[in-house]
Amino acid sequence: MRRAAALLLLALPLAGLAAGVAEYVRLPGGSFRTALKYEDRKGAPVRVAPFELMKTPVTNAQFLAFVQKHPEWRRDRVARSMADARYLGHWHTPSSLDATQAQQPATQVSWFAAEAYCEAQGARLPTWSEWEYAAAADETRRDARNDPAWRERILAWYSRPSDSALPRAGLQAPNAYGVQDL
Numbered sequence: 001m002r003r004a005a006a007l008l009l010l011a012l013p014l015a016g017l018a019a020g021v022a023e024y025v026r027l028p029g030g031s032f033r034t035a036l037k038y039e040d041r042k043g044a045p046v047r048v049a050p051f052e053l054m055k056t057p058v059t060n061a062q063f064l065a066f067v068q069k070h071p072e073w074r075r076d077r078v079a080r081s082m083a084d085a086r087y088l089g090h091w092h093t094p095s096s097l098d099a100t101q102a103q104q105p106a107t108q109v110s111w112f113a114a115e116a117y118c119e120a121q122g123a124r125l126p127t128w129s130e131w132e133y134a135a136a137a138d139e140t141r142r143d144a145r146n147d148p149a150w151r152e153r154i155l156a157w158y159s160r161p162s163d164s165a166l167p168r169a170g171l172q173a174p175n176a177y178g179v180q181d182l
Contacts, residue, residue: 057105
């Protein structure tokens with residue numbers, strides 16, 4: 001079983017420590033009803049096998065360490081077929097961060113760069129079903145999606161302007177599985 005790393009992607013709400021080793025938590029897997037109706041045509045539950053997910057999102061410092069080892073992923077060197085013009089555009093330079101960015105979750109990363117990062121860590125990106133399964137949990141319940149307060153908290157987060165600075169990774173309380181900041 002390969003571990004799944006949570007990266008915040010440019011247009012996808014996916015799912016770290018400093019530039020060190022990431023901590024993973026094991027999710028038991030199970031069945032749930034996906035929010036995606038096209039995958040749930042007959043109303044059957046989606047089955048998710050047990051998997052591991054990073055406890056916190058990949059930070060800019062972790063992604064910078066990857067870029068330094070794999071300079072083809074620097075924003076000034078990456079192939080445009082692998083990343084758009086916004087790729088890592090918020091970094092101070094193509095190979096450095098400003099002091100406030102190091103512990104923030106990595107954002108403005110293409111799917112291709114996220115996949116390359118995961119492969120370099122011996123991990124993989126979570127599937128949509130794995131991410132949805134993990135993200136449905138709150139601090140005490142494995143599936144809090146029917147709770148209006150839980151939904152309101154998610155919607156409030158998404159209503160923030162996309163250019164506002166993200167807080168340091170790992171500030172939210174862990175969910176029922178031990179994952180933070182989904």
